[in-house]
Amino acid sequence: MSLRHALLATLTAQPMTGYELVKYFDGSVAYVWSAPHSQIYPELRRMERDGLVTVEVVPRGERAEKRVYSINEAGLAELQRWEQAPIPYQSDRDPYRLKVAHFEQSTYEAARSQLEAHLHHFTRALREWEQILADIDARRVSLLRRRLGQRPEEEHEAIIAFRKLAFRGEVLKARAEIAWAEEGLAVLDELQAKGVPLRGEEFAKPAGH
Amino acid sequence: MSLRHALLATLTAQPMTGYELVKYFDGSVAYVWSAPHSQIYPELRRMERDGLVTVEVVPRGERAEKRVYSINEAGLAELQRWEQAPIPYQSDRDPYRLKVAHFEQSTYEAARSQLEAHLHHFTRALREWEQILADIDARRVSLLRRRLGQRPEEEHEAIIAFRKLAFRGEVLKARAEIAWAEEGLAVLDELQAKGVPLRGEEFAKPAGH
DNA sequence: GTAGTCATGTAAGAGGTTACATGATTAG
DNA sequence: CTAATCATGTAACCTCTTACATGACTAC
Numbered sequence: 001m002s003l004r005h006a007l008l009a010t011l012t013a014q015p016m017t018g019y020e021l022v023k024y025f026d027g028s029v030a031y032v033w034s035a036p037h038s039q040i041y042p043e044l045r046r047m048e049r050d051g052l053v054t055v056e057v058v059p060r061g062e063r064a065e066k067r068v069y070s071i072n073e074a075g076l077a078e079l080q081r082w083e084q085a086p087i088p089y090q091s092d093r094d095p096y097r098l099k100v101a102h103f104e105q106s107t108y109e110a111a112r113s114q115l116e117a118h119l120h121h122f123t124r125a126l127r128e129w130e131q132i133l134a135d136i137d138a139r140r141v142s143l144l145r146r147r148l149g150q151r152p153e154e155e156h157e158a159i160i161a162f163r164k165l166a167f168r169g170e171v172l173k174a175r176a177e178i179a180w181a182e183e184g185l186a187v188l189d190e191l192q193a194k195g196v197p198l199r200g201e202e203f204a205k206p207a208g209h
Numbered sequence: 210m211s212l213r214h215a216l217l218a219t220l221t222a223q224p225m226t227g228y229e230l231v232k233y234f235d236g237s238v239a240y241v242w243s244a245p246h247s248q249i250y251p252e253l254r255r256m257e258r259d260g261l262v263t264v265e266v267v268p269r270g271e272r273a274e275k276r277v278y279s280i281n282e283a284g285l286a287e288l289q290r291w292e293q294a295p296i297p298y299q300s301d302r303d304p305y306r307l308k309v310a311h312f313e314q315s316t317y318e319a320a321r322s323q324l325e326a327h328l329h330h331f332t333r334a335l336r337e338w339e340q341i342l343a344d345i346d347a348r349r350v351s352l353l354r355r356r357l358g359q360r361p362e363e364e365h366e367a368i369i370a371f372r373k374l375a376f377r378g379e380v381l382k383a384r385a386e387i388a389w390a391e392e393g394l395a396v397l398d399e400l401q402a403k404g405v406p407l408r409g410e411e412f413a414k415p416a417g418h
Numbered sequence: 419g420t421a422g423t424c425a426t427g428t429a430a431g432a433g434g435t436t437a438c439a440t441g442a443t444t445a446g
Numbered sequence: 447c448t449a450a451t452c453a454t455g456t457a458a459c460c461t462c463t464t465a466c467a468t469g470a471c472t473a474c
Contacts, residue, residue, distance in 0.1 A: 001460090001461095002302065002304045002307055002461095003461080003462095005307065006307055009307070009310070009311045009314070012311075012314075017424090017425075017426095018425075018426065018427095019423095019424060019425050019426075022425090022426095032303075032306050032307050032310045033302055033307050034300045034302065035462080036462080036463070036464085037425095037426080037427085038427085038428080038429090038462090038463080038464080038465090039461080039462065039463090041425095041426060041427060041428095042427085042428085045427095060424080060425080060470080060471075061470065061471055061472090062470085062471090063469090063470065063471090064424085064425075064469080064470045064471070065425090066424080066425060066426090067425090067426085076314075079311070079314050080314045080315070080408070080409045082308075083308060083311060083312065083314040083315035083319065083409055084315050084316060084319035084409055085319075086319075086322065086323060086326055087304050087305060087308060087323065089326070089327075089330040090435095091243045093211065093242055093243065093434095094241075094378075095211045095296050096296060096378075097241050097375045097378050097379065098211055098214070098215055098218070098241050098242050098375070099291075099292060099296060100371060100374050100375045100378070101218070101241045101371055101372055101374075101375035101376075102218045102221075102288070102292060102371065103292065103367070103371040103374075104364060104367045104368050104371055105218070105221075105285075105288050105289045105292040106289070106292035106293050107293060110292065110293035110294075110295075113295065114295060114296065117295055117298070118298075121298040151408075154405065154406055155313060155405070155406060155407075155408065157400065157403070157405050158312070158313045158400050158405045158406075158407060159313050161396050161400060162309060162310055162311065162312040162313055162396075163310055165309050165310075165312075165389075165392065165393050165396055166306045166307070166309045166310035167310075168389065168392060169303075169305075169306050169309065169386075169389040170306065172385040172386075172388055172389050173382065173385050173386075173389075175385065176381040176382050176384065176385035177378075177381075177382075179381055180374075180377065180378040180381050180382075183374065183377060184374050187370050187371075187374055191366065191367050191370060194366070196363065196364070196366050196367045197363055197364060197367075198364075198367060199289070199360075199364065200289045200292055200293055210432085210433090211433095212433080212434090226452090226453075226454095227453075227454065227455095228451095228452060228453050228454075231453090231454095244433095244434080245434080245435070245436085246453095246454080246455085247434090247435080247436080247437090247455085247456080247457090248433080248434065248435090250453095250454060250455060250456095251455085251456090254455095269442080269443075269452080269453080270442065270443050270444085271442085271443090272441090272442065272443090273441080273442045273443070273452085273453075274453090275452080275453065275454090276453090276454085299463095302462095
């Protein structure tokens, strides 16, 4: 139930509409958690039903309305309960590892292409996470500024430190994935230089001789 | 549809029953992919229906039977097609990052406890992955030996190299997570030494003053 | 007027978790 | 005889993805 807690945590900064929350969770640079609007709107309704958020229906123009959600005491208690409960570890599935483990069924070209995409993805991600770290340091993140404005000065250092720590984790992970992809490309180069055949090459050229 | 391809890839080593596949995918040390038997049995039936595997029903004792699955040509073609198709990247959700990002809602004790669990989990995982790497090098993995026995000598080097590369990725990832958890624990120590308050402390002791 | 943004939903389906359920075989 | 292992399923539920759907407001 992490989506619920991601929403609650975001609402501690300020009351927001579903639409505003969607923008935070839907963006290409999703902040720590991502979700499409088809997940967010129903979840907000369920949170309302469960008494974790309070809704204010605000008119917008002549005919339209919007629903502004605020976290309430029960919601804050639930967020803190979740924060203090241990999250159990279970094996996660990584389709990239699975694919690489059986690259002998692929071709050098396709294998290289996948690893290059991996490299590209995490290189880009690394730049983004590092930019976010810099933005946090410079207090350029508007939601963070609003959150700080709500809390006493003495808590600010912790809020900043934990937000940075989370992105720092993504930075370390991105660097590990980059190093891995580079190792993988080196492995491919070496095998190909030795002339080691891959089984996928046959399939790749069904019209070949 | 990675489960399907994980099953197909495993079956390239040798024909197996659902039960044997369950053991490979259900173990605490799941090899690159994991799945419970409730997922594996129905998927094998679907793969049979789709003509990717061939089944031999073998009697077992007097009354019982078992179903031995073999990958066939269509299955191998599908595996190779999947291997050569790019897997798109999408943002993944990490509940540990989310939790850490909002540690100010927790307590020093609970926060430390989560990071220690993180450290413990990935330290253990690291040992396991390194053990597997050593086992592969020493050809102590029975399924791998059988797989090699099926393929010409010239392909062996690639099969070994890719299997190791996959686990090497897990090793690098585990090291990154360990480094992150250690950084996190250091952050907690520093904040606590400075007396920075966390908001969860109030909630943690509702009977307190 | 019209394009872009604001705003909020529903529905089908895939994939995964947990629990329920059953029964034969084998080793002690 | 009894416990462990072999063997194979189903069902309910949750999460997430993708697609379908609608309409008001605002700036040009």
